[in-house]
Amino acid sequence: MERLNTLLANLVLTVVFLFPVSCNSCQSQKNAGKEMVVQTYTKVSPDFNADSAYHFVERQVSFGPRVPGTVAHEACGDYLLEKLASFGAEVFEQKAQVTHYNGQDIPIRNIIGSFLPEKEKRLLLFAHWDTRPFADEESDPDAQTTPISGADDGASGVGVLLEVARQLQQQSPDIGVDIAFFDLEDWGQPSFDKKFVPGEWWCVGSRYWSEDPHKAGYKASFGILLDMVGAADATFLREGYSMQHAPSVVSNIWSTASLLGYGNFFLQRNGGYITDDHLPVIEIRGIPCANIINLKGDGFAPHWHTRRDDMRNISRETLRAVGETVLEVVYRE
Incomplete structure (x- = not known):
């Protein structure tokens, strides 16, 4: 605040x-x-700079929709790689081609930055950096096939984690931290497609990494996923899979937020079960993870998967609440 x-x-x-x-x-x-x-x-943690995080969000959006296989996606990926390296991280890159629900071969690019790689005890912080190619929550059918800007859905989590990375360089914590930007999270089959194709079409990049991480046998004490963490009226409920698989991690995060004065964002209420990047990490890698995600009862914010997901929704106050909480959790370990 x-x-x-x-x-x-x-x-x-x-x-x-x-x-x-x-x-x-x-x-x-x-x-x-x-x-x-x-x-x-x-x-105990260093000061989180909300203006810096806002800039990182804005910079991603400036490339245009980061849809895998596009020029904007490639340019933004280069930017993220360069920023993590400039903050002193040991950088890893995963590139692959995957066949999606419609038979299309799509390139994916996971980007991971490791801080203090020599440390045995590690935390995993992650977000997806791609944007959805369909604004399928628009009421206008013509608009549904256009990509979204993804200021909140994608860029906000990445922006917070870039500022976390900047702080990790300036003041080293007592543990190792890995920051992962996962690709192809948001290209699930659109709602306007009436021919359902069974399969795992969401969270493709995190599933790829979970099956073949950047370091063989990778483990972390726990993980924190940031998804849609930038809206002015954000409310972070305790997501269902997080409570099922990592209740102590959720308690740690939400109690830390309360101590810092952010209880108005991190509500002591349970939310729904959200298929998100934390699921493959939990199920395949066995790392307990909590998902910090803006939940509105049984759904998401009104700008979700629409062309209205732009910088007008991004609040420095919300970025600060999330970033300061995550930093404090890291430095208390």
């Missing part, structure tokens, strides 16, 4: 709560003859 950002000094953030929570430090005050305990939390 803007008001919290102005209080940051010497990497210490103090958040005052009106109810008891665990904290790093507490202090007592007198109030009308009674002793009142004012509890404070001392942040």
Whole structure:
């Protein structure tokens, strides 16, 4: 939040709560003859720069829709590769051709940056960087076949993780961190296609990596997926598969967000089960993962899979809430 950002000094953030929570430090005050305990939390992570994250989102969108096989997709991939390398990561790239539901051969490109690769204990942070080739949630049939800009659905998670990567270079944590940008997450069969083709057509890049990771036998203590984390009115419910397979990871993230004052984003409510990039990582690699995703009851935000998913939806405040929470989880390990 803007008001919290102005209080940051010497990497210490103090958040005052009106109810008891665990904290790093507490202090007592007198109030009308009674002793009142004012509890404070001392942040251990570096400051997350929301303006920087916003720039990273905007830069991705400037390439145009990042649909696999397009010039915009190739150019943005080069940019992501260069940024991770410039932040000091050991960079890995996976390229392959996959046959999709319609028989089309589609190139995929997973991009992974490893920080402190010598560390045995590791965390996996990931997001998808491709954009959907169909705006199939548009009411106009002519618009449904056009690609989306994907400012929120794709670019927001990547933008937050690029800023996390920048902070990892400036202040090393005590653990290794791997940041993965997975491809071909969002090219599932469109809703206007009436001939259903059975198969795994969503989350193709993360499934490819889970079966053949950038390092043989790769393991991480846990993973955090960021998907649609930039909208101004975002509400992050506790996603179903995350609660099923990684309840302690969810608890860690949501309690950290509360300590930092972001409980208005990270709601203590359960959401639906979302097929997303965390599922292959959980099911194939056996890494417990939590999905931070903007959920609205049983569905998503109104701009989801429409041409309205552009920079008008992106909020620095939301990017900060997510990025600061993820950084704090990393540096508390």
